[in-house]
Structure formats: structure tokens, C-alpha cells
Amino acid sequence: MKRRKSPAISARKPPQQKRSERLVADVLEAAVRVLAREGAPRFTTARVAEEAGVSVGSLYQYFPNKEAILFRLQSDEWDQTGALLEGILAESDKPAPDRLRSMVSAFFQSEREEASLRTALEDAAPLYRDAPEVREHRETGMRRLLRFMNEALPEVSASERSFAAAFVMTTISAVGKSVSAEARSKSETDAWALAMGDMLCAYLQRLVQRKREQR
Amino acid sequence: MKRRKSPAISARKPPQQKRSERLVADVLEAAVRVLAREGAPRFTTARVAEEAGVSVGSLYQYFPNKEAILFRLQSDEWDQTGALLEGILAESDKPAPDRLRSMVSAFFQSEREEASLRTALEDAAPLYRDAPEVREHRETGMRRLLRFMNEALPEVSASERSFAAAFVMTTISAVGKSVSAEARSKSETDAWALAMGDMLCAYLQRLVQRKREQR
Amino acid sequence: MKRRKSPAISARKPPQQKRSERLVADVLEAAVRVLAREGAPRFTTARVAEEAGVSVGSLYQYFPNKEAILFRLQSDEWDQTGALLEGILAESDKPAPDRLRSMVSAFFQSEREEASLRTALEDAAPLYRDAPEVREHRETGMRRLLRFMNEALPEVSASERSFAAAFVMTTISAVGKSVSAEARSKSETDAWALAMGDMLCAYLQRLVQRKREQR
Amino acid sequence: MKRRKSPAISARKPPQQKRSERLVADVLEAAVRVLAREGAPRFTTARVAEEAGVSVGSLYQYFPNKEAILFRLQSDEWDQTGALLEGILAESDKPAPDRLRSMVSAFFQSEREEASLRTALEDAAPLYRDAPEVREHRETGMRRLLRFMNEALPEVSASERSFAAAFVMTTISAVGKSVSAEARSKSETDAWALAMGDMLCAYLQRLVQRKREQR
DNA sequence: TATGAATGAGGGTTCATTCAT
DNA sequence: AATGAATGAACCCTCATTCAT
Numbered sequence: 001m002k003r004r005k006s007p008a009i010s011a012r013k014p015p016q017q018k019r020s021e022r023l024v025a026d027v028l029e030a031a032v033r034v035l036a037r038e039g040a041p042r043f044t045t046a047r048v049a050e051e052a053g054v055s056v057g058s059l060y061q062y063f064p065n066k067e068a069i070l071f072r073l074q075s076d077e078w079d080q081t082g083a084l085l086e087g088i089l090a091e092s093d094k095p096a097p098d099r100l101r102s103m104v105s106a107f108f109q110s111e112r113e114e115a116s117l118r119t120a121l122e123d124a125a126p127l128y129r130d131a132p133e134v135r136e137h138r139e140t141g142m143r144r145l146l147r148f149m150n151e152a153l154p155e156v157s158a159s160e161r162s163f164a165a166a167f168v169m170t171t172i173s174a175v176g177k178s179v180s181a182e183a184r185s186k187s188e189t190d191a192w193a194l195a196m197g198d199m200l201c202a203y204l205q206r207l208v209q210r211k212r213e214q215r
Numbered sequence: 216m217k218r219r220k221s222p223a224i225s226a227r228k229p230p231q232q233k234r235s236e237r238l239v240a241d242v243l244e245a246a247v248r249v250l251a252r253e254g255a256p257r258f259t260t261a262r263v264a265e266e267a268g269v270s271v272g273s274l275y276q277y278f279p280n281k282e283a284i285l286f287r288l289q290s291d292e293w294d295q296t297g298a299l300l301e302g303i304l305a306e307s308d309k310p311a312p313d314r315l316r317s318m319v320s321a322f323f324q325s326e327r328e329e330a331s332l333r334t335a336l337e338d339a340a341p342l343y344r345d346a347p348e349v350r351e352h353r354e355t356g357m358r359r360l361l362r363f364m365n366e367a368l369p370e371v372s373a374s375e376r377s378f379a380a381a382f383v384m385t386t387i388s389a390v391g392k393s394v395s396a397e398a399r400s401k402s403e404t405d406a407w408a409l410a411m412g413d414m415l416c417a418y419l420q421r422l423v424q425r426k427r428e429q430r
Numbered sequence: 431m432k433r434r435k436s437p438a439i440s441a442r443k444p445p446q447q448k449r450s451e452r453l454v455a456d457v458l459e460a461a462v463r464v465l466a467r468e469g470a471p472r473f474t475t476a477r478v479a480e481e482a483g484v485s486v487g488s489l490y491q492y493f494p495n496k497e498a499i500l501f502r503l504q505s506d507e508w509d510q511t512g513a514l515l516e517g518i519l520a521e522s523d524k525p526a527p528d529r530l531r532s533m534v535s536a537f538f539q540s541e542r543e544e545a546s547l548r549t550a551l552e553d554a555a556p557l558y559r560d561a562p563e564v565r566e567h568r569e570t571g572m573r574r575l576l577r578f579m580n581e582a583l584p585e586v587s588a589s590e591r592s593f594a595a596a597f598v599m600t601t602i603s604a605v606g607k608s609v610s611a612e613a614r615s616k617s618e619t620d621a622w623a624l625a626m627g628d629m630l631c632a633y634l635q636r637l638v639q640r641k642r643e644q645r
Numbered sequence: 646m647k648r649r650k651s652p653a654i655s656a657r658k659p660p661q662q663k664r665s666e667r668l669v670a671d672v673l674e675a676a677v678r679v680l681a682r683e684g685a686p687r688f689t690t691a692r693v694a695e696e697a698g699v700s701v702g703s704l705y706q707y708f709p710n711k712e713a714i715l716f717r718l719q720s721d722e723w724d725q726t727g728a729l730l731e732g733i734l735a736e737s738d739k740p741a742p743d744r745l746r747s748m749v750s751a752f753f754q755s756e757r758e759e760a761s762l763r764t765a766l767e768d769a770a771p772l773y774r775d776a777p778e779v780r781e782h783r784e785t786g787m788r789r790l791l792r793f794m795n796e797a798l799p800e801v802s803a804s805e806r807s808f809a810a811a812f813v814m815t816t817i818s819a820v821g822k823s824v825s826a827e828a829r830s831k832s833e834t835d836a837w838a839l840a841m842g843d844m845l846c847a848y849l850q851r852l853v854q855r856k857r858e859q860r
Numbered sequence: 861t862a863t864g865a866a867t868g869a870g871g872g873t874t875c876a877t878t879c880a881t
Numbered sequence: 882a883a884t885g886a887a888t889g890a891a892c893c894c895t896c897a898t899t900c901a902t
Contacts, residue, residue, distance in 0.1 A: 019881095019886070040341055045872060055888045060873065123341040126255060167410050174389035195382050195418075202417035203410075234861095259896060270863045271898080281897065449865070449902095470771055475893065485867045490894065553771040556685060597840050604819035625812050625848075632847035633840075664882095689875060700884045701877080711876065 008064050009071045009131040024062050026052045028076070031069050036116040040123035043070070071128040074121050078137045081110055082144065089148040096152035097204070101197030104172060108193040111180035118180040145169050153204060155211045164207060168200055224279070224286045224346040239277050241267040243291070246284050251331045255338035258285070286343035289336055293352045296325055297359065304363040311367035312419070316412035319387060323408040326395035333395045360384050368419060370426045379422060383415055438494050439501045439561040454492050456482040458506075461499050466546040470553035473500070501558040504551050508567045511540055512574065519578040526582035527634070531627030534602060538623040541610035548610040575599050583634060585641045594637060598630055654709070654716045654776040669707050671697045673721070676714050681761045685768035688715070716773035719766055723782045726755055727789065734793040741797035742849070746842030749817060753838040756825035763825040790814050798849060800856045809852060813845055 030052030035043050045066050049056045063069050088103045111118055128134065142165060149165045156164070179192050245267030250258050260281050264271045278284050303318045326333055343349070357380060364380045371379070394407050460482035465473050475496050479486045493499050518533045541548055558564065572595060579595045586594070609622050675697035680688050690711050694701045708714050733748045756763055773779070790810045798806050824837050 023886085044870085046870090056873080057875080057889065058887050061886070066872070126338040163406070163410070167407065170393050171386065171390050171411075171414075174393045175386050178385045178389045191378065192382065195378070196386075198421060199386075199414055199418040202421050203414040206413060206417050260898080261896070264864090272863050272900085273861085275898070276861080453865085474891080476891090486894080487868065487896080488866050491865070496893070556768040593836070593840070597837065600823045601816065601820050601841075601844075604823045605816050608815050608819045621808065622812065625808070626816075628851060629816075629844055629848040632851050633844040636843060636847050690877080691875070694885090702879085702884050703882080705877070706882080 009068045009128055009133055010064075020062065023052075023054060023058060026054060027059055027062065027069065028073060030054075031073060032117055035070075035073070035120040035124070036114075040120045043120070043124060045069075067127045067131070070121065070124045071131060071133065073117075074125075074128065075133070075137065077121070078141070081107065082137075082141055084110065086144045089144065092151070096148070097197075097201045099148070100152070100200055100204075101194075104197045104200065105190065105193035107172060107176050108179050108189050108196070109186070111176045112184065112186070112189045115180040118177070122177060122181070142166065142169060153207060156207055160207065164204070168203075171200070172196065224283045224343060224348060235277065238267075238269060238273060241269060242274055242277065242284065243287060245269075246288055247332055250285075250288070250335040250339070251329070255335045258335070258339060260284075282342045282346070285336065285339045286346060286348065289340075289343065290348070290352060292336070293356070296322065297352075297356055299325065301359045304359065307366070311363070312412075312416045314363070315367070315415055315419070316408075319412045319415065320405065320408040322387060322391050323394050323404050323411070324401070326391045327399065327401070327404045330395040333392070337392060337396070357381065357384060368422060371422055375422065379419070383418075386415070387411065439498045439558055439563060440494075450492065453482075453484060453488060456484060457489055457492065457499065458503060460484075461503060462547055465500075465503070465550040465554070466544075470550045473550070473554060475499075497557045497561070500551065500554045501561060501563065503547075504555075504558065505563070505567065507551070508571070511537065512567075512571055514540065516574045519574065522581070526578070527627075527631045529578070530582070530630055530634075531624070534627045534630065535620065535623035537602060537606050538609050538619050538626070539616070541606045542614065542616070542619045545610040548607065552607060552611070572596065572599060583637060586637055590637065594634070598633075601630070602626065654713045654773060654778060665707065668697075668699060668703060671699060672704055672707065672714065673717060675699075676718055677762055680715075680718070680765040680769070681759075685765045688765070688769060690714075712772045712776070715766065715769045716776060716778065719770075719773065720778070720782060722766070723786070726752065727782075727786055729755065731789045734789065737796070741793070742842075742846045744793070745797070745845055745849070746838070749842045749845065750835065750838035752817060752821050753824050753834050753841070754831070756821045757829065757831070757834045760825040763822065767822060767826070787811065787814060798852060801852055802856075805852065809849070813848075816845070817841065 027048060031043070031048045034047050034051050038047065043066075045056055045059055048069065049059045052059070059069075063072070084106055085103050088106055089099055091099055094102075145168065146162065146165045149161045149168075153161050153164065175192075175196060179189060184192070242263060246258070246263045249262050249266050253262065258281075260271055260274060263284065264274045267274070274284075278287070300318050300322060303321055304314050306314055309317075360383065361377065361380045364376045364383075368376050368379065390407075390411060394404060399407070457478060461473070461478045464477050464481050468477065473496075475486055475489055478499065479489045482489070489499075493502070514536055515533050518536055519529050521529055524532075575598065576592065576595045579591045579598075583591050583594065605622075605626060609619060614622070672693060676688070676693050679692050679696050683692065688711075690701055690704060693714065694704045697704070704714075708717070729751060730748050733751055734744050736744055739747075787810060790813065791807065794806045794810045794813075798809065801809070820837075820841060824834060829837070
């Protein structure tokens with residue numbers, strides 16, 4: 001596919017006054033509602049502005065374009081979830097497998113709770129996906145997981161650990177999306193999280209065993 | 216998210232004549248090229264018609280709307296891949312785990328090979344996702360996998376098997392998408408397929424062991 | 431000044447049918463009216479379409495963008511005037527100075543006759559000025575004038591002749607614009623043409639004399 | 646073309662305080678930079694204000710609208726160049742033709758030196774052209790040139806002199822614009838000034854000769 | 861049956877100007 | 882006096898779909 005322009009996506013200016021902060025917050029909340037209610041294809045700046053009770057002009061004073069709003073939504077979400085998951089992975093008093101399971105469960109539930117928003121954001125991904133800012137988020141996430149992996153798989157070589165981290169991250173995040181897309185109930189989501197936890201622990205354990213057998 | 220109109224998506228009329236079949240095929244091939252070359256947002260009926268060397272009018276004789284073309288593309292793809300994977304899973308002379316691994320590998324590679332098309336189709340998913348026909352495909356896929364699971368996990372209860380099938384299917388398909396989206400090399404894709412095979416086998420094995428321990 | 435994108439400006443497709451030709455003609459005529467009536471800043475595709483009794487969509491089927499309409503207007507005008515002037519300059523039975531004077535007069539009058547259009551087109555020049563097609567027109571004009579100069583100034587060196595041609599061309603065209611901009615009466619325009627003719631002839635004569643004195 | 650509203654264009658209030666003068670000067674300098682850097686279509690009040698380090702509100706305290714800024718730029722330029730040229734034309738110890746040539750040269754060079762600004766101002770002309778203040782400038786210029794003509798062509802009738810002045814003025818100014826638009830080098834500009842000087846002198850001389858022959 | 865011209869609502873974005881603070 | 886947030890009409894352009902030929 002031809003690479004298409006991916007225009008600036010970062011916030012146009014940092015809201016400096018109370019008034020502006022309120023406006024930015026209003027816009028973002030309105031965006032969430034529009035996205036969830038109307039879906040990605042009907043997510044337009046005009047609709048967001050109207051929903052926010054604000055003029056389009058004002059909206060464009062704080063977001064350089066439509067993509068920026070979506071990216072901001074996604075970015076905020078990543079930040080929140082990221083912090084949550086990091087907290088879980090860092091509880092060093094618990095055994096590593098338990099932490100992994102908890103993390104998966106927390107992640108799946110958080111995806112499920114705002115399923116319609118998640119799906120819509122996913123649909124809108126083509127609009128912000130190519131921005132360089134996205135990389136950073138991904139890398140931050142990777143660093144967090146890697147820190148956990150270093151602790152959980154000390155015997156395994158660095159390169160293998162690195163691969164495992166990428167593999168686990170992709171798997172969790174991809175399956176998480178699917179779980180939210182199918183909008184299952186809380187208990188059903190738990191079942192999925194359990195299975196995923198099982199599977200990942202089995203995988204990590206196998207990595208360790210293999211290492212031991214090599215000696 | 217509000218359920219939006221999901222207009223008819225099935226072919227408008229079964230192509231009854233050689234001429235028509237040719238036309239439908241031309242359109243679909245053109246659609247693939249347009250999608251891969253221009254991406255989902257620039258996938259328009261006009262462009263497809265032009266690429267196919269056909270008039271828009273003719274195109275609308277055989278497809279009720281744009282979504283129908285996309286759905287047909289996806290549908291054909293599902294049919295093909297489904298058949299391929301079923302073939303692999305059904306090779307009853309090989310051990311089940313080997314078959315599972317082969318299947319994952321075949322699937323990941325097929326996703327990778329037409330990555331740009333896959334990504335574009337994924338981007339266009341909101342346009343056809345809500346159609347009822349999609350369910351059928353999913354169910355067909357499930358049936359196939361279930362048949363394999365019955366054979367691979369005979370000791371496990373039917374309900375557990377059913378869940379495992381859904382879980383495995385979702386995981387493979389979700390991660391497969393990610394793999395194609397990142398457009399990795401053949402060898403890198405192999406590494407991912409290997410890891411995924413490992414992980415799934417570990418998971419299934421664990422299901423069996425747990426059953427045995429319960430006795 | 432930073433160079434800004436100058437998107438394609440040539441006709442989108444050659445009108446192939448009677449119907450289309452009619453449409454293109456209607457649009458161009460409407461464009462002339464809009465330009466003359468409302469001025470360059472209010473020259474919008476919507477207004478042109480409405481004036482032409484045509485939908486915007488149709489307009490965009492034959493012109494890739496607004497600039498293209500303006501360029502086409504200018505281009506047609508250049509073609510017409512160019513042919514007219516070439517005819518005058520090529521009347522080899524008349525003395526060269528007479529031809530030059532006739533040419534200036536014809537040019538000034540043609541500029542005056544559609545003064546408001548000319549002014550508006552001039553105002554819109556920034557929109558099409560950077561297109562490569564414009565160069566061609568200028569070069570065609572230069573070639574024509576140069577042919578005349580070769581005949582009128584045989585004694586003068588080629589490089590001097592070339593410079594003189596550029597100089598004469600720029601002068602006539604620049605002053606012609608001013609004349610039309612000030613929308614003078616026919617007789618006043620004649621006076622200006624006369625003066626310009628005098629001046630140019632004096633200039634050319636001086637070039638020749640200087641050459642002779644060098645010998 | 647319909648006469649469109651030409652809103653007040655003169656400075657909103659005479660800057661009475663040092664602070665205000667500074668602000669007006671800052672805005673004008675910023676305007677020059679914006680115009681030269683971004684071109685006429687991107688010349689916006691917001692950009693000018695930002696470049697000047699001033700709020701839009703302040704800007705509107707001293708200029709009633711965008712056009713006023715542009716007009717002021719043009720006006721200042723006219724004043725400056727006018728004074729320069731008058732100085733040259735008034736050097737009564739030199740022969741008239743020499744003065745005329747010097748004047749042309751000075752004018753062409755001054756146009757060339759700030760070519761991008763000149764072009765942009767020219768592009769913006771539709772915005773301020775219709776203002777009555779423009780007439781005054783033109784008339785001031787005419788008075789200056791006329792004074793020179795009276796001295797250079799004493800034998801010629803007043804009406805003829807008057808016409809000649811208008812003709813010379815228009816020619817120089819029109820061709821000057823073209824020269825700056827094509828952004829030639831200093832030496833090339835000199836060549837053009839030389840030719841223009843030659844031509845104008847030949848023209849004036851011819852006027853005189855014709856007068857003498859009439860006697 | 862095939863064509864492709866025609867439609868026009870709707871999309872994203874800009875900008876001159878005002879006015880509450 | 883100075884600020885700069887807010888406005889919203891207006892702009893250019895696209896595209897799914899129809900229908901006269």
C-alpha cells in the first residue's frame with residue numbers, strides 16, 4: 001500500500017487557561033460519545049463540535065485535525081492502561097506467573113468495559129496509525145513488559161527474552177481487542193483472561209525448561 | 216454503538232452467463248489491486264470500475280454496493296484459507312500437535328504474503344462487519360477447528376473443548392492479523408508461528424494434564 | 431516566497447461526447463460571468479457551477495480543480511490573441527514598423543474589450559501562475575515574436591534580437607494589462623497604442639542605427 | 646466587475662504614544678516577513694500578529710482590517726520609492742535623459758531587491774486596490790514626473806506632456822513589476838533598465854523632433 | 861445489457877473579526 | 882489597553898449511487 005501523508009497529530013497548543021482545559025476536556029468527552037454512539041465512519045469534526053457545544057473553530061484551535069482527537073483518545077487510554085498494568089507487573093512480592101495472570105485479567109476487563117469505544121477507536125486506527133507518536137507508546141509498553149520478563153525469566157538469554165516480550169505483548173493486545181470487539185460479559189471475559197493467563201504461563205515455563213535441558 | 220443500517224451485502228444476482236462471471240472476476244481482481252495499492256480510504260467504486268475496465272453501472276449490476284465487494288473479497292479469502300487450514304488439520308496420520316503447528320505456520324504465512332491487502336481489508340471492516348453473512352463464515356471455521364479438537368483432546372469435556380476451540384481460533388486469528396500488519400519477513404514470521412505453535416501446544420497439553428490429575 | 435504545491439491544472443479528460451462539450455462550454459462561460467461580475471476573490475466552484483446550471487460534481491468531472499478553470503480561460507485567451515497577433519506580424523507585404531504598430535493596437539484593444547475579465551484573471555493569476563503549462567504559452571508567444579524580429583532586425587546580432595524580443599514582449603504585455611485595468615475608452619486606448627507603437631519603433635530603429643555606427 | 650465594498654483602509658487611529666508606534670512598526674515589519682515568506686494567500690491576521698509578537702486584538706486596534714495592513718505596506722513603499730525617484734529626477738545639473746535612465750535603473754533595482762514582497766503585494770492588490778487612497782498616491786507620483794517632463798520637454802504642448810507623463814509612468818511601473826516578478830539577477834535587471842532607458846529616451850526625443858518639424 | 865454523466869450532501873479545514881476578561 | 886478564545890460561514894473537493902441513453 002502506498003504510504004500516505006500522516007499529518008501532525010500532536011496537540012496544537014497546550015491549554016494554558018482553565019477555560020481552555022475545560023474546552024479540551026469537553027471535546028474529548030464529546031468525541032468519546034460521538035464515537036461510541038455513531039461509530040468511526042460518522043465521527044466528524046462537526047459532530048464532535050456540536051456534541052461538545054462548541055464551534056468547529058474552537059475545536060481546531062486545540063487539535064490540528066480530526067486524527068489528533070482520535071489519537072489523543074487512544075493515547076490517554078494507553079497511558080491509563082499502561083500505568084495500571086505496570087503497577088500489577090511490578091508487585092514484586094507476588095510470584096511472576098500470578099502477576100502475569102492478574103495483568104491479563106485487568107487488561108481484558110478494561111478493554112471490555114468500554115468496548116464500543118475501543119472498537120470505534122480501532123476502526124479509526126488507519127487515521128492515526130502511521131504517526132510517529134504511536135511508536136513511542138508501543139515502546140514504552142515494551143519497556144515495561146521487558147522489565148517484568150527480565151525478572152520472570154532470568155535464565156533465558158536476552159534476545160530470547162526480548163522476543164518473548166514482543167510475542168506476549170502482541171498476543172495479549174491482539175486478543176484483548178478481539179475480546180472487547182465481541183463485547184462479552186464480565187464472567188465470560190474472566191474465562192478468557194484465565195485461559196490466556198494459563199497459556200502464557202505455560203509458554204514461559206516451557207522457555208525456562210528448554211533452557212534447563214540445554215545445560 | 217448504535218446498530219447502523221447494514222444493507223444487503225450478498226451478490227445482487229448469481230452470474231448466470233460466462234460474460235457476467237468474467238465481469239465479476241475482473242471486478243474482484245481490480246478491487247484487490249485498488250485496495251492494496253491505494254488503501255481502504257481511497258477504495259471507491261469509481262476506482263475499482265476503472266481498474267477493472269468496466270463501467271460503474273456494470274459494477275452495480277453485480278454488487279449492490281461498495282461493501283458487497285469488500286465482503287466478497289473477505290469471504291473468498293476466508294473460504295480459501297479455511298480450506299487450506301482444514302486440509303492441514305485433517306491429515307490424520309500426523310500427530311495433532313504437529314498439525315496445529317503446521318496450521319499456524321500456514322496461516323501466518325498466508326497473512327503475511329498479502330499483508331497490504333489484509334491490512335486494507337481490515338481497515339474496511341467497519342463497512343461489512345455487521346452483515347449476518349459474516350457469522351456463517353466464523354461458524355464454519357469453528358466447526359472445522361472443533362473437529363480437530365475432538366480428535367486432539369478426546370479426554371476433555373465437550374464444553375471445555377468448545378471453549379478451547381473458540382479461544383484458539385480467536386488467538387490465532389487476532390495474532391495473525393497483527394503479524395501481517397507489521398509486515399515481517401518470511402523468517403521472522405516463521406519465528407512467530409513457531410512460538411505460537413509452542414504456546415498453543417503447551418496450552419492444550421495442560422488442558423489434558425489437568426483432566427488426568429482430576430481423575 | 432516559499433514554493434507552494436501547484437497541483438495539476440490540465441483538463442481532467444477530453445470531453446468525448448456532445449453533451450460533455452456543451453457542459454464544458456457552459457462552465458467556461460459561467461466562469462467568465464462569475465469572474466467579471468463578482469471578481470476573483472468571490473470566484474468559487476460552487477458559484478460557477480450554479481451559474482452554469484450544473485452540479486459541482488459535474489464541474490469536477492471535467493476540471494481537476496478551480497485553478498484549472500481559470501487556467502483554461504487564460505489559455506484560451508492566449509491562444510486566440512496569439513493567433514490574431516501572429517497573423518498581423520506575418521503580413522510580409524507591409525513594412526515591419528507598420529505591422530508592429532498594428533499588433534500593439536490589436537492587442538490593446540482586445541485587452542480593453544474584456545477588461546473586467548482580464549483584471550479578474552490577472553487577480554487570479556497566483557492560482558495558476560506556477561503551472562508548467564504557462565511556460566509553454568509564453569514560449570510559443572516568444573517564438574512568434576522572434577520570427578518577426580528576425581525579419582525586422584536582420585542586421586542585429588541574434589543575442590541582441592533575442593533580448594529585444596523578450597523586452598518588447600514583456601513591455602507590450604505588461605502595459606497592455608495596465609491599459610485594460612484602467613478600462614479606458616476605445617479612442618483613449620488607441621492613443622496609448624499609438625504611443626506604444628511609436629516608442630517601440632523608435633527603440634528598434636535605434637538598435638539598427640547603433641549597429642550601423644559600429645561598422 | 647461589480648464594485649464591492651471597500652471598507653475603511655486608513656489607519657484606525659494615529660498612534661499617539663511611543664508604545665503604539667512601536668506596535669504599528671512591529672506589525673508592519675512582521676507583515677512584510679509573512680508576506681514574503683508565506684505568500685499572499687497565507688497572509689492572515691493571525692499569522693501577522695504571531696510573527697509580530699502581538700495579539701490579534703492589538704493588531705485590530707491600529708488597523709481596521711487586513712486590507713489596511715497591506716495598503717499601508719504598499720503606501721509606505723510608494724512613499725519611499727517616490728521620494729527616491731523624485732530625488733533622481735530633480736538633479737537639475739544633469740541632462741534630462743541621464744536622469745530618466747538613472748530613475749528607471751533605480752526603480753527596477755528597488756523592485757528586484759524585494760521581489761518576493763512585491764509579488765505578494767501585487768497578488769494581494771485586489772484587496773486594497775479599490776480604495777480611494779490609492780488614487781492620491783498615483784497622483785502624487787504623476788505630479789512628480791510631470792515636473793520633470795515640463796523641464797525635459799519644454800517645447801511640447803501641455804496636453805501632450807501630460808499624456809507622455811502618464812504613458813511613461815504606466816510603462817515603467819508595469820514593466821518594473823514584470824521585472825521583479827521574474828526575479829532576475831542584478832546584471833540582468835541592469836540590462837532591462839538600460840533598454841527601457843534607451844526606449845523612453847528615444848520616445849521623448851521623437852516627441853521633440855516631431856514638434857520641431859511641425860514648425 | 862452496458863454505459864458513464866450527473867448529482868449534491870457531506871467531509872475537513874481556514875480565517876476575519878469580535879468581545880469577555 | 883491588551884489579550885486570545887470563540888465564532889461559524891465559507892471554501893474546495895469527493896464519492897456512492899442513479900438513470901437517461
